[in-house]
Amino acid sequence: MEISSEERVELSIVVTHPDNGDAGVEEDHLWPTKDGPLPIFLKFENVEYKVKLSPKNPLTAAKVAFSSHMREDNGRSSCKHILKGIGGSVDPGEILALMGPSGSGKTTLLKILGGRLGGAVKGQITYNDTPYSPCLKRRMGFVTQDDVLFPQLTVEETLVFAAFLRLPARMSKQQKRDRVDAIIAELNLERCRHTKIGGAFVRGVSGGERKRTSIGYEILVDPSLLLLDEPTSGLDSTSASKLIVILQRLAKSTRRTIITTIHQPSSRMFHMFDKLLLISEGHAIYHGKARDCMHHFSSLGFTPEIPMNPAEFLLDLATGNLEDISVPGLLRDGSPAPQEFRSRVVAYLQAKYRDHAGGAEEDQAKQLARRPGEQLRLAIRMRKDRSINWFQQFVVLSRRTFRERAADYLDKMRLAQAVGVALLLGLLWWKSQTGNEAQLRDQVGLIFYICIFWTSSSLFGSVYVFPFEKLYLVKERKADMYRLSAYYASSTLCDAVPHVVYPVLFMAILYFMADLRRTVPCFCLTLLATLLIVFTSQGTGELLGAAILSVKRAGVMASLVLMLFLLTGGYYVQHIPKFIRWLRYVSFMHYGFNLLLKAQYHGHLTYNCGSRTGCQRLQSSPSFDTVDLDGGMREVWILLAMAVAYRLLAYFCLLKRITLTPL
Secondary structure (H helix, E strand, O other): OOOOOOEEEEEEEEEEOHHHOOOEEEEEEOOOEOOEOOOOOEEEEEEEEEEEOOOOOHHHHHHHHHHHHHOHHHOOOOEEEEEEEEEEEEOOOOEEEEEOOOOOOHHHHHHHHOOOOOOOEEEEEEEOOEEOOHHHHHHEEEEOOOOOOOOOOEHHHHHHHHHHHHOOOOOOHHHHHHHHHHHHHHOOOHHHOOOEOOOOOOOOOOHHHHHHHHHHHHHOOOOOEEEEEOOOOOOOHHHHHHHHHHHHHHHHHHOOEEEEEOOOOOHHHHOOOOEEEEEEOOEEEEEEEHHHHHHHHHHOOOEEOOOOOHHHHHHHHHHOOOOOEEOOHHHHOOOOOHHHHHHHHHHHHHHHHHHHHHHHHHHHHHHHHHOOOOOEEEEEEEEEEEOOOHHHHHHHHHHHHHHHHHHHHOOHHHHHHHHHHHHHHHHHOOOOOOOOHHHHHHHHHHHHHHHHHHHHHHHHHHOOHHHHHHHHHHHHHHOOOOOHHHHHHHHHHHHHHHHHHHHHHHHHHHHHHOOOOOOHHHHHHHHHHHHHHHHHHHHHHHHHHHHHOOHHHHHHHHHHHHHHHHHOOOOOOOOOOHHHHHHHHHOHHHHHHHHHHHHHOOOOOEEOOOOOOOOEEHHHOHHHOOOOOOOOOHHHHHHHHHHHHHHHHHHHHHHHHHHHOOO
């Protein structure tokens, strides 16, 4: 059941007391509450996940398909089994660490538990004995390994905009700002609250501060379940330890359920975890209290022969790399080769875990049954209490978009480009004339160059917007922060501002230097034609970017489209062969060029008056063979229709691609 971003979910807890039998006392709570999030007990059993292999190389794909067909009798297929029957549980107020070597399936399991991975998922996953529902999406926070934050925004701006979008409409703006201040204080971000997040090309906060900002971004809405993918990746040991301390405080103080993947923590960090799930090749080889894992493996005959970090010891076991680790003698029988020995160790640990898993689950069930008053069942029901409406989302997103892209809009190089090109063209075509065919041809060339310049500038200025912001958009859509239509409208409107200012400045300089027709209607119509070319080019760029969502491929496709429209624009080739003439009618540059010509020239005007034949009408010039200078302004409506159509197509392409793009 899908839920729109405007609908809020009300949670209630049913507490079953042992003296009342099955009768429960239902307590309703508006969420979020003053006392923090509602506790969630998460349990998962026999979780399996497969992915179908689809090689990008066509020859490899055909080979795999043929091999799969030949192996049908053996029951095999071209699938990779990532998770193979993993189970575990975590209580409110606990931190569960998912450990294992690279490629063992930690992140895949984390995404499945967070409801962010569909497809061939098998097994049972319950949240307070309730299966996953899209309603739970807002009860969860998911912090990705890479911090997906806008680099141009400060820490405070990042959290404030997120609060305005994610927190309920019943909260005032001041309450939302107070919530942000509390988060900043709780995560020790006071020192960098006015510092930009930064990125590859922008200096900003440190790695630890960026990671804490990502966590603050998620805990703004008091999630009951917080999932983190490699939160200490790229941090030094001190910053990583401070981060785990913060997570521990968040878990204990508000009874949040926290699950994190971690690769190789320090011994100090390792002992901060409450539970541990050790994964090897898609199988679990240990699940239980983190402090008991060393005793468990020593009871199986695996003990370190030198002082060793517990995390390093566990990863060595999970990979079968047993240097400086004593092992049971039966595993060395027959003096196996190193690779065979590693495989034998991993298989042995997996078998031992399966043997003990059944008894451990029974003991856990009995322990849960003896806990009075803590058998929580999550009841979810819909309520017509909406968050901020579409217009409010549009306003917040417009402010954020303009703030984030202000550096591009007000770029000195962009201003210098518009002014510099206008001055250069003005000097080259200084006081241009239309007295003879050669002069007329030169001025028509200037008009076509205006088409080329603003088409290429607007096309390449917009084609990269959605590919660059793809990760941010996917992340926020997964969190159901706003409607995609509000984002698209705000993005297009904000980008339209520089696409109006710079062409106006450009034409104000060039028009009078080139001595084009000095009448108010001609100037206004020329400016209108230029703006229509800009808006249509912007829509084309957005369509290409939304349909491809790849920076490299979008740039290549934009170059091809620009070349196609340039050649069919009507200047280089006026008489196109019939079998390919249809390209002219899908080229907005063709209509824009014609409109600019009609803005400057009329059929009744004359030229070449100094010749023996006397004055001739402009319409008779070879430059206007395919243009009816007195044929009306239908190009205005065609360009407007194209601009709207391209944007509608861009929106639907973006909606489809973002929905299918995993985070």
